Amino acid sequence: MPELNPAPRPITIAIMAMGGQGGGVLADWVVSLAEANGHLVQATSVPGVAQRTGATIYYLELFPEAEAQRSGQAPVLALMPSPGDVDIVLAAEFMEAGRALERGLVTPDRTTVIASSHRVYGITEKSAMGNGILDPEPVRQALHDKARQVIEFDMDAMAHQQGSVISAVLFGALAGSETLPFAREAFEEAIRKGGIGVEASLRAFAAGTEHASTTPSPDPRDDAQGKTESGLDLSHPTELHALEQRIDELLPADAADFARDGVRRLIDYQDTAYASEYLDLLSPLARKEQTVAAERHGIPISQELARHLALWMSYEDTIRVADLKIRRDRQERVREEVKAKPDQIVYTAEFMHPRVEEVCDTLPAPLGRWIMNTGWVRKPLAKLTQRGRRISPQRLRGFLLLFSVASLRRWRRGTLRYVEERRRIEAWLATVERALDIDANVALEVIKAQGLVKGYGDTHRRGLASFDTVMQGFERFGDQPDAAAKLKDLRDASQADEEGTALKRSVGEWMPQADSGAEKHRNRIDIQQLN
Amino acid sequence: MAERTFVSEVGKLHLGEGDTFQGEGILAVTKALLQSGVAYVGGYQGAPISHLMDVLHDAHPILEELGVHFENNASEAAAAAMLSASVNYPLRGAVAWKSTVGTNVASDALANLASGGVTGGTLIIVGEDYGDGSSIMQERTHAFAMKSQVWLLDPRPNLPSIVEAVEHGFELSEASNTPVMLELRIRACHVHGRFQTRDNRPPRFSIDEAIANPVRDTSRIVLPPASFAHEHEKVNARWPAAVEYIREHGLNEFFPGERSDIGLIMQGGLYNTVLRSLERLGLADTYGNSLIPLYVMNVTYPLVDDELEAFCADKRAVLMIEEGQPNYLEQAVASILRSADIQARLHGKDVLPKAGEYSGQVMLAGLLAFMGKAAPDLLAGADAPAAMASPTATPELPPRPPGFCTGCPERPIFTALKLVERELGQHHVSCDIGCHLFSILPPFNIGNTTMGYGLGASAASAFHGSQGRRAISVMGDGGFWHNGLTSGVANAVFNNEDSVLLIVDNFYSAATGGQDIPSSRAENPIRHTNIPIEQAVKGVGVKWLRVVDDTYDVQRMKDILSEALTTEETGPKVIIAQSECMLNLQRREKPKVRQALAEGKRTVRVRFGVDSDTCTGDHSCIRISGCPSLSIRDNPDPLREDPIAQVDNTCVGCGLCGEAAHAAVLCPSFYRARVISHPNRRDRLFERIRQGVISRLQAWREKRLAQLPPSTFTPLTGDQHA
Incomplete structure (x- = not known):
């Protein structure tokens, strides 16, 4: 009968990675490191479709060979990580550390979590119509609560600084964490033996090691990535001083910041007179008794109005787009973004698709309207503008074309688009005013509805339609007690999906003629019943 | 050219008597095939045995040296049909595929093969794609073994056991004139470990010898009346022969334990998970010594009745640990115990889940439940491991479904289809x-x-x-x-x-x-x-x-x-x-570009970008693309709140972003940048002229608008690689 043989437990390591992050390379390094240093290693993974950008886990167990020899028996090592049985979790992305948490692999008695704090957004986060980014703070909190030790920093940025890949920094952080019984040189030897990109890997490894060993318990909070709020530059001419003074007289401090940004933006968009008009449109509402009262209760009416009015007044027309594409700082920004070195030449091709609608938008209003309403002119023109164009602002032809479109700025106020947008803006402001008379929260929703209007082409049209739906909602039930909540629901529903299914469903409640998107009868057993 | 190359690793296939092999399970299986004197190999790729096909392909010179024929079969059915070479000739053959999907495809040929039976050893290596990370319907290969009377090996998931299973598989096949399936779970295929090698053996009988001396034996052909004879032969001759071989060579393993009143019976493939769970409960050690006796079925079909009877005879209760459903093994064991009038209480899917992978946690819970019923005293002193503590809520995480790779040429097809559906429904x-x-x-x-x-x-x-x-x-x-x-x-x-x-x-x-x-x-x-x-x-x-x-x-x-x-x-x-x-494409092109850059040759790198000041953050570009390199980041515009799109440095410049922006009339934010390294004289000249004119015009424009402050937009700062 065999006696139970007391022996050290194997060291268990789970690597949480996404396909293409080099989790396999990291696992290979650990295998090589441990085998070269007197350990038996078992490593497994689940490649296959999971590797095509999906999340995947590599799992390793290390056992001292000397122990096995002493007992004359080979250890039985597990092929998958189990909750409560994992010593080290390496995560190549922050939310993937959360995935380890979800699987119960992080426990206070034994688990060291080494995670990169950077985010790689999931497809649902990216494709949301508004802001779909998940909050990492709850994961961070849970990690710090559940793990024995957490080592966390932006390893992706570090890898890029060192011209290497994240797996090398992770390997460095693993060495720096001193959770494995191997000297730093042994780690470096494993990288050398791997034989690919050795120098860069060693650099990234060293940086990772330093960081992990010098800051054992890093500040769990990320540096706030504050947006740059630009104040007005006082070196600018007197008209600006006048505008700024008006802002200070007109608005509370929070709202004034937005108004300053708005003014700056509209001067950049058109001219100081336009910016002044912005304040003209803003003032009556900002000064309104109800607004002042609402702001005392912390409802930021004038702040949101300042934001959304500025955004609407600086709507994206062809003139604006051309204007932004030919700027000198834009050229620099592109070079920086594509990581061009000084001796490299960069040409861009801009993907533009001005359709007949956009062309008419930029024409004098009567002419534009006439073309849009006259089939025999519009149709051939539409055919001509059916295909998109590639325009290069670094080549003379492209530059001059965009330059001339941008120069139309001085005639902007006569264009069809301007006239139409102005009409919409005024109608919206009138609605805001009526809403303020009813309830400040309802007014805030009417203001925020402007955020639905964004993008170009079809996206813009869809945004406008959603905006209109919210406005109709206001007209229909704006005076009811739960109007603000209902309007917010409408706004959320219109951002829920591109096809407008959720919006239709919400609208269905008060607009019975709309398709309510009722679930079709499904002849299936409810899975809930089975469990 | 396959995604992963084993060219450097196939050198390990040359290892000889007493050497130590270190590497992946798949490679170990290939080595075992060569040690067994296999004459021909084939199969069809599919996880988790894709790499086996890649290894065989890359090992072609070694196979040729030994006189082993290697075929990339057209399908699993074709691979199974190829095994007919072993029906009449003492040729050892092996094929591999992904199961159960591949076994489904192969089942016609497999049934015909099994009916007539084989002369030479035939081994079917099935990569069981079951459980975590699987991409197919969840079923068991076991049913195929039972219905066609093919023997099923399910060895313990360590390299020595797997290698032994390959070698015994051929012997068993020959001893019972029956094809043998070797079931390898996903992780076993990719497990890194070591084993002692033996010399490779050229086939004892080669395909050249076979084809030179054709054998015709109508009793081996599936046609009446032979097919009726086959049925009897399968159950009355081949089955007992197989059981005899399994017993005689000890393919199944008994591990004794102090607590002889209870016992665990398991599929070999689950052994490591069972042992880890026992060890965490304090009932076994790291080396596999257990307080509870174990019967490990490295052969899960056919069962060896007297081994089971002997194991259970003195026990009050046994647990059949069998993954997946239906519980064929549990049913069979129940029948054996009942027939032999053995009173041991049989547990199985009453304490373990009926369906789903038996992960460490599931196993632990199942063993605890079994002990609770059969031997509560064993748990008296033991603390329930931390894992059994009730799980707390996890914060919301982003789902990460697999998707098309960066720059995949299939993505634009579906972008187009999505756009067509907008018009045609x-x-x-x-x-x-x-x-x-x-x-x-x-x-x-x-x-x-x-x-x-x-x-x-x-x-x-x-x-x-x-x-x-x-x-x-x-x-x-x-x-x-x-x-x-x-x-x-x-x-x-x-x-x-x-x-x-x-x-x-x-x-x-x-x-x-x-x-x-x-x-x-x-x-x-x-x-x-x-x-x-x-x-x-x-x-x-x-x-x-x-x-x-x-x-x-x-x-x-x-x-x-x-x-x-x-x-x-x-x-x-x-x-x-x-x-x-x-x-x-990238695997082929990247090294060339690297070399050209190193040699100082003019090269053009293409990548895409998004202008932060024209992007309004509606993400419609992402909804019709989903490219991993097309992501989002905080909006630098102080007035806007929604994150904007950005293209990161993994962009391979496939061009979809721009084409989609055109075809879907998205927005003018996308640009394609052509970055010219080591520009030639002509490039530099043109650049000077263009920049000369353009910068003058820009300066003129800036002067004209001089009374205005600069743009609200702060240019991108910091590293925007993310």
Whole structure:
């Protein structure tokens, strides 16, 4: 009968990675490191479709060979990580550390979590119509609560600084964490033996090691990535001083910041007179008794109005787009973004698709309207503008074309688009005013509805339609007690999906003629019943 | 060219007597085949045994040296049929495929093979794609073993046991004239470990010898009356012979333990998980010494009745640990114990889940439940491990479904289809197996069913009598050659189906790891490639055929799809959409570019970008693309709140972003940047002239607008690689 043989437990390591992050390379390094240093290693993974950008886990167990020899028996090592049985979790992305948490692999008695704090957004986060980014703070909190030790920093940025890949920094952080019984040189030897990109890997490894060993318990909070709020530059001419003074007289401090940004933006968009008009449109509402009262209760009416009015007044027309594409700082920004070195030449091709609608938008209003309403002119023109164009602002032809479109700025106020947008803006402001008379929260929703209007082409049209739906909602039930909540629901529903299914469903409640998107009868057993 | 190369690792196949092999399970299996004197090998790729096919391919010189024939079979059915070489001749043969899908495909040939039985040892290595990370329906290969009377090995998941199973597999097959399946779970295929090697053995009997002396034995052919004799032979002769071999050679293992009143019976493949759980409960040590006796079935079919009887005879209770459903083993053990009138109480799926993978946690819970019923005293002193503590809520995490790779040529096809559906309405889309199946996941959400490899077109056949919208079916080049050409295309022509069939030709069997298939564009030294799908399709009588040789041309793709869906033409409308798999393309091109850069040659790198000041953050570009390199970041505009799109540095410049922006009339934020390294004299001259004029105009414009402050937008700062 065999006696139970007391022996050290194997060291268990789970690597949480996404396909293409080099989790396999990291696992290979650990295998090589441990085998070269007197350990038996078992490593497994689940490649296959999971590797095509999906999340995947590599799992390793290390056992001292000397122990096995002493007992004359080979250890039985597990092929998958189990909750409560994992010593080290390496995560190549922050939310993937959360995935380890979800699987119960992080426990206070034994688990060291080494995670990169950077985010790689999931497809649902990216494709949301508004802001779909998940909050990492709850994961961070849970990690710090559940793990024995957490080592966390932006390893992706570090890898890029060192011209290497994240797996090398992770390997460095693993060495720096001193959770494995191997000297730093042994780690470096494993990288050398791997034989690919050795120098860069060693650099990234060293940086990772330093960081992990010098800051054992890093500040769990990320540096706030504050947006740059630009104040007005006082070196600018007197008209600006006048505008700024008006802002200070007109608005509370929070709202004034937005108004300053708005003014700056509209001067950049058109001219100081336009910016002044912005304040003209803003003032009556900002000064309104109800607004002042609402702001005392912390409802930021004038702040949101300042934001959304500025955004609407600086709507994206062809003139604006051309204007932004030919700027000198834009050229620099592109070079920086594509990581061009000084001796490299960069040409861009801009993907533009001005359709007949956009062309008419930029024409004098009567002419534009006439073309849009006259089939025999519009149709051939539409055919001509059916295909998109590639325009290069670094080549003379492209530059001059965009330059001339941008120069139309001085005639902007006569264009069809301007006239139409102005009409919409005024109608919206009138609605805001009526809403303020009813309830400040309802007014805030009417203001925020402007955020639905964004993008170009079809996206813009869809945004406008959603905006209109919210406005109709206001007209229909704006005076009811739960109007603000209902309007917010409408706004959320219109951002829920591109096809407008959720919006239709919400609208269905008060607009019975709309398709309510009722679930079709499904002849299936409810899975809930089975469990 | 396959995604992973084993060229450097196949050197390990040369290891000889007493050497130590260190490496992956798949490679160990190949080594074991060579040690067993195999005469021919084959199979069909698919996780988790894709790499086995890659290893065999890369090991071709070694195989040739030993006189081993290697075939890339057209399908699993073809691979199973190839084993017929062992029916009449003492040839050892082995094939591999992904199970259960591959076994489904192979089952016809497999049943015929099993009926007549084999002379030479035949081994079928099935990669059991079950549990975590699996991409297929969850079923058991076990049923096939039972229905066709094929023996099933399920060895303990360590390299020495796996290697032994291969060697015994051939012997067992020969001893019982029956094909043998070796079941390897996903992790076992990829497990890294070590074993002591032996010398490779050239086949004792070669295919040359066989073909020189043809043997005809009608008693081995599945035709009446022989087939009726086979049935009797299988149960009355071959089965007992197999049981005898298994018992005599101790293929199943007994591990004694102090607590002889209870016992655990398990499939060999689950041994490590069971042991770890026992160890965590304080009932075993790290070396596998257990307080509770264990009976490990390295052969799960057939069962050895007297071994089970002997194990259970003195026990009050035993637990049958058997993964998956139905519980064939538990039923069989129950029957054996009942017949032998053994009173040990049998537990199984009463304490373990009926379905699903037996992970560490599941096993632990099952063992605790069993102990609770059978031996509560064992748990008295032990603390329930931390794992059993009730789980707390996890914060919300982003789902990460697999998707098309960066720059994948299949993505623009579905971008185009999505745009077409905006105009023509939603269609029923019948999918196949392959990378293109990722279209069913976000952001495309296209696809209604998938019925099996090469069956995309066949699966839509019921709809072709409809007067409504045409059904669309999709098929990859892999599925096309696997069986889609006949069961899909030719059949659609034969039935005069009014359908649209989209064949996605990315030049490789991409989803399984980039192996070559007949239409591959690669020059493969041991295979004949470059057979055009177009010719095959024409050959079976398709009249309406369009070939798009650049899938990134979204507008063209869109136009052709619209045409196919609306044309008056009768019969199947076939579109072949061709562009090379980006993984393979990059693997080939990247080293060349690196070298050119090192040599100081002029090179042009293309990548895309998004202007932060014109992007309004509506993300419609992401919804029709989903490229991993197209991501989002905080909006630098202080007035806007929604994150804006950005292209990160992993962009390979495939061009979809721009084409999609055009075809869908998205927004003018996308730009394509051509970065010229080591520009030549002409480049520099042109650049100087252009910049001269442009910067003057820019300066003039800035002066004219001088009274205005600069843009609100702060230029991008810091590293925007993320």
